[in-house]
Structure formats: structure tokens, C-alpha cells
Amino acid sequence: MINHPKCLSTGHATRGPHMKMLRRIFLLLQHGTIACGKKLPYPGRLASIHLITLYSVTFFFLLPALCYQMRHSIYFLENLKDRDQQIEMFNAENDKRIQQANLYLQNVYKAGGNSAETQGLGNTDTLISEMDKQAIPHFLNEQEPRVDIAITIISVSRNRHKFDSYEPRYLTQTVWHYLHLLSRPDAQHRSVKLFLCNVDNDPATYHELLNLSSIVHTFQRFPNKFEFHINVFEKEKQDYVYCLNASLSWNPSFVLLVEDDSLPRDELFPVMNYVLDYFASDKKGHKTTLMFPDKWYMKLYHPERLLGYWSMEIERIPELASLSLLFGLLVICLYQCLGLRVTIFTNINATWFFLSLYFCLVFIAIGRQNLLELRRLSKYFFMLTPAPSCCTPAILYPSAGAKAVVDYLSATHCKASFAKDMALEEMRYKLGMKAYLLQPNLFRHIGLYSSLRTKILSPSVV
Template identity: 40%
Template sequence: MLRRWKCMQTVDRVFVRQYACLCVMTFCVILPIICLHLQHSWYYLLWEKNTNRDMNQMRMNNNKRIEEAENFLKKFRDTRSVHESGDGRLHVDNVDVGITIITVSRNRRLDNYEPKYFTQVVTKLMKAMEETSKLKHTYKLFLCDVDSDPASYSEIRPLTKFLPVFQRFRSDLNNTVVWPRMSISERLEKEKRDYVFCGRKTLNANVSNVFLIEDDALPHQDLFPVLDWVISTNFDKSNADHIPYRKNITYIKFYHPERLLGYISFEFERIPELLCLGFILSTLMMLCYQKYRPVTTSYTRILWFCFFVYSCLLLLLIGRQSLLELRRVSRQLYQVTPAPACCTPAILYPREGMEEVLNYLSSVQCKENFGKDYALEEFRIKLKKTGLQVQPNLFTHIGMYSSLRNKVLDPSIV
């Protein structure tokens, strides 16, 4: 018995030294080097507090995307006829998904810079649609101009040569919507009415599903393969019968602010996800350690717990957002979870869900601190509907110039 106790003490001292060395090397040397440029790691966030985000760099990146978009448009103009887009199925009847980009002019009052987010988003989608012929579902692209002064909105004009447009306000009328005189509540209400207008117009275009996208939500290159998979697995009645949270699906969000996708969140699935990953990682570490230095069964639990704490801390410091990027390896690895309340840059609706949402939004008044996203969440809760979210994000928010507030915002915050 005494010999066994001495042996455990020896193993204990050895393990403590090894564990301390592992923690110091991991958290003080290796992770700072690896994670300093991972935007949502704790190391990046701590460093960012002492640095200013470079708006000039964001503008340079935006200019590069504008150049790529305009080059694509030029080539497209040379090779395609009017109202022919993507895979050539723009006029296919009874399409599965009608994709509508809601647009309004930006930055008319702050400076002379033209961000051209709308051009970037449309051309990215047009380019991606060239590959949709290989997918199960059919897609059709629309533009929805909700600018209160459409005659002066010049950015949309080159794109109307290739794509059908829904226009809320007529150019030849004296529109009553005047931006400088509108309060934030009036702007939020206008935004909601714009959304309802574009959704209803898309429904009338004889589509089975409606995908509404705001004009500063830049799509990821994997959008259409994942979108095709999501529709098949979530809107198929036979699949929904086996998974309770997929019943009565009203919408599926394809974007949520990345700063809100971390483990520390009000979303109930995040902490169990952290604990499960920590359990798996710590078990693998324990198995490896057992091969390297066998220990008694009674001592194994203590060592496993130490590895579990290490694993959870490792995952937290790296950041859930960075780990989510590993899921892009395959569309089947994308995660579909209950949707949070915030934000509407990119949402997919089945036809029935879109009709219900439009009817409800038409019956409520938006005001300060109650935008269309919270009206949508209120609808979901009251009618006991299901809203889902796809992770990682399939869109990037690039809008520095807000269409609601007359100022420049960091797009990563929204």
C-alpha cells in the first residue's frame, strides 16, 4: 500500500510538471502566434482593444471587389444577351427558389465615395448561378429597387439590362419619402414596408421558395451547393417528420453577426457543444497519455478532468467562429440550429412561410428598437413557428455605410 502511494505521488509530480508545461506552451506561446490574426479569438480581441480598425484597409478591399465585379459585368455584357443570366434558366417557369436582392442607394450625404455593395452582391450571385445547372433545384434572380428617388439611383441601371427589376417607387412621381426628414422609427417602418413589397413581388413571380437578400450581404462561394442541400433536408416533409424542430419551418437564416456566434451566448446549444467537444478532445488526450505513461484506474479520472479543463479553455480561446470554418469542408457538415432573433441580411422562406410573414409584418408598426427582425421573431413566438439558422455564415456583411443611420459603421459589428 505504501509503495502504491509513493508511486502515485511520483506520477502526480510528473504529471503536474508536464501539465504546467503544456498549458504554458499552449496558452502563452503557440496560441498567441496562431490566433493573433484569427478575428474572433480572444487573443485577437485583446489585441484589437489597443488598435483601431483600419477603415482605409476596408475601403481598399472594397475597391478590389468593385473592380472584380465590374470586370465580370463587362465580360458578361459581351457574352450574354439581355435578360439571360447564370445557367440560362432565368425564364424557367415554376422555379424552386426566387432570389431577390433588396437595394437602396447608400452614402449620399457623408462623402463622395461610392461603395457599390449592390453591384458586388449581384455579380457574385450571377457568377455563382452559372454552376446551378448541376444542382437539384432551379433558381431565378430578381432585383428589388426600394430607393425613394429611383431616378437618381444610378448604380442599378447597368444591372437592369440583365435581370428583372421590381421597383417600389416610380421615377416620374414626386415621392413623399424624404430621407433627411425621417426619424429612425420612420426609417425602420419604411425598411419593413420595403421588405414586404419585395417579398410579395417575388411570391407573385411563381416561385416555390423566396430568398430575400439585402444589398450589402456578400455571398460565400459555397452558397448554392449548401442552399440546395438545406432545401432538400429541411423543406422535405418526409425529413421533417423525423426531426421535431424542423416542423412548421417559417424561415431559415443564412447570416448572423459573427461576433454573436461564440460559445458565450444566450443560444442554448452553444455550451453543450463546447462541453461535448471538450469531452471528445480530453478523452483522446487521455488515451494518448495512457500509452505514453500508464496510470492507475483511480488516478485516470483526475487526469482526464485536467485534460477536460485544458480542452475547454483551448476551444474558448480559439473561438467558436474559427472552429466553425472547418465545417466548410463539406456541405453536409454545415450546422442547422434554431435561429436567434437578430438580423435579416439573408433569409430563405418556403412559400407558405413567406405569405404568413408578409401578412404579419403588414399588421405591425416598426419603431425605434423594434425593427423588422424583432417583428419577425415576435411572429415566430406568437404563432409557435420554427426559425432555423445555417452555420457557418454563407454571407459576409460588407456595408460600412448604413442605409438606416447616416454614419459609417464597422460591418463586422452588424
């Protein structure tokens, strides 16, 4: 499910201007340093040559060699392939995940006493790591007494051979990944219950979900085939409200409402639990009530193409400036340790400026999205920022916040120019509700086949 159309902008369309801008800045800097260097005494000329060499080697040799396969860098070459090639590669990766999911889910069905072959999961000769055959995992238990986090996957059938014969099976992949993550020890910190929410208007023909509903508790919006005559954005909003309200019927402390083409990353539960623990403790470390306000929500995914420095979110320009100044200062310290300050650089302020500018351009060239990946080294490195307005593939709500969203959206009408993510943004301002974004993303968006716009999206915007 893809949100408001304003968020759909091709990732590679903007890289050309960025690359040209970077080259212009470099040429301007080059001419400026040469002109200044000619008027400077010998140490100044030496510094000018040193800087030109540093910039040239970095931006024309080193970074192109290192970043040509890094998506979101200005050197990324994958977008040179035509759209059909990109779709073929995207679906090839999708097929690998489907195969892994089928192998894993066979064991889950066996654990529940069902036959994988009769449930339409297909045959396989090899099984990956086996689950406990004695009992259904606790997160699939219908009698779960307490639910801290209700994870509800909103799902609707895709493609139905409207565009081609390919079956993306996104729901199968996401269920597999949740079951795999929930069976790990680092997910046992809180009681978690997994749900499916079928909002397909012809549920009897949605065989992928019907197969999975035998092991995962399912909310069914339409018992029979239903012909809706409302705007598709309004139906999407109504589906969202239904699934959120159905999740609240289990009285969870939190509801994680996700779309079926949002694949959770391996660090989902350790990071999410750490964030909730952090805001549930005071400075002395004693458990107290949540330090969050009563009504809030936290986005665990934001489109990667909108996470760069060029998106101009309020916190990103100071972030870029502070990182550049810090690394510039570190290099100056390195020069001093090596004894190069006197022989090469005579003006410490000018040196700091040019080195900071150098790192600023390096970070822009690499891409903020790629720098964010370094934060995955530890759950302590993730950061919480104000949430942008777009989009809703994965949002964590406390129960009070979820109820407020249900009440507000139920009284709001959505349309093409006012999708549910915009309605949530409007609610934030009217109710004074807090919204956060956890970075980097804890989910991957794998939905190439859009159920909202009934078309195949460009891989560059997925």
C-alpha cells in the same frame, strides 16, 4: 441594411475582459495544481509539472503565435489599429471586389448585346473567364417557366457623398457573385431566378441599380421620387414586405430575400440545396413532402460577433462541454497508447478533468467562429440550430412562410425600439412558427456604410 440596434456591440470591447478572465483561471489553476502537487507523491508532482507546462506553452506561446491574425480569437491584434486604419483596409478589400465585379459584368452585358462602357461599368483591358455569348443565362431569362427559388436582393443607395466621396457599390458586388455562382454546375439542381428590388425613394438617381436592371429583372417600389415622413424602421419594414410580396408574384417554391450588402459565399447553392433535399426526403430516401412545417424560415446569416460561446445561445454551452470532454478523452487514450498513464497520471478522473478544462480554454481562446470554419470542409458538416432573434440580411422562406410574413408584417408597425427582426421574432411566438439558423454563415456582411443609420459603422461590428 443593419438591423436592430441591440445587435451593435463592438467586437473588441469584450475581448479585454475575456482575456483577463482566461488569465485569472490559468493563475488559479496554476496555484491549485502546485499546492496539490506538493502534497502528492512523486507521480502526482510529475503530473502537476506536466499540466503547468502544457498550459503555459499553449496559452503564452503557441496560441498567441497562431491566432494573432484570427478574428474573434482573444489574441487577435487587428483591433489595436485605430478606426481610420480599419476603414481604409476594409475599403481596400471592397475596391478589389468592385474591380472583379466590373470585369465579370462586362461579359454579362456583352452576352445580352449591351455595351459595358455605355452602361457605366467602366473600361478595362483584361476580361476574366468569358460567359456564353450566344444567350442570356437561364437565371436571367424573363421567360423562365418555373421558379424553385426566387433570389431577391433588396437595395437602396448608400452614402450619396454624405460622409465622404467613397462609393461602396455593394449591389454590383453581390450581383456579380450571384451570377458567378449560378453559372456553376452545382447550382443547377433547382431552377433559380434572380431579382433586384429597388426601394430607394429617389430611384432615378440610383445609377448603380439602373445599370444592373438591364440584365436582372427589377421590382421598383417607387416609380418617381418619393418623400416619406415615416420612421426609417417602418420604411425598412415596408420595403421588406414589398420585396417579399413581389417575389411571390412569380409563384416560387422558396424566396431567398437578401440585403444588398450580404455577399454570398461559394458554397451557398450546394449547401442550401443539400439542406432542402435532406428535409424533403424520408428515412428511406424516397422523395416526399417537406418534413419542415408549412410555415417556417431559415436564416443563412447571423453576425459573426454573436456566434461565439459568449453569446450563450442554448446549444453552445453543451457544444463546448461535449467537445472539451471528447478531446480530453482522446488525449487520455493517446497517453495510454504511449505508455505514459502509469508514470505520470495516477488518477484517471482528475486527468480527464484537467485535460477537458484545457481544451475548453483552448476552444474559447481560438473562438467558436474560427472553429465553425472547419465545417466548410463539406456540406455534410453544416448544422441547423434554433434561430436567434437578430438579424435579417439573408433569410430563406418557403412560399407559405413568406405569405405569413407578408400578412403579419403588413399589420405591424415598426420603430427604433421595435425593428423588423423583432417583429419576426414576435410573429414566431404568436403563430408558433419555426425558425432555423444554418451554421456556419453562407453569407458575408460587407456593409460598412449603413443605409438605416446613415453613418459609417465600425469595421469591428461588420
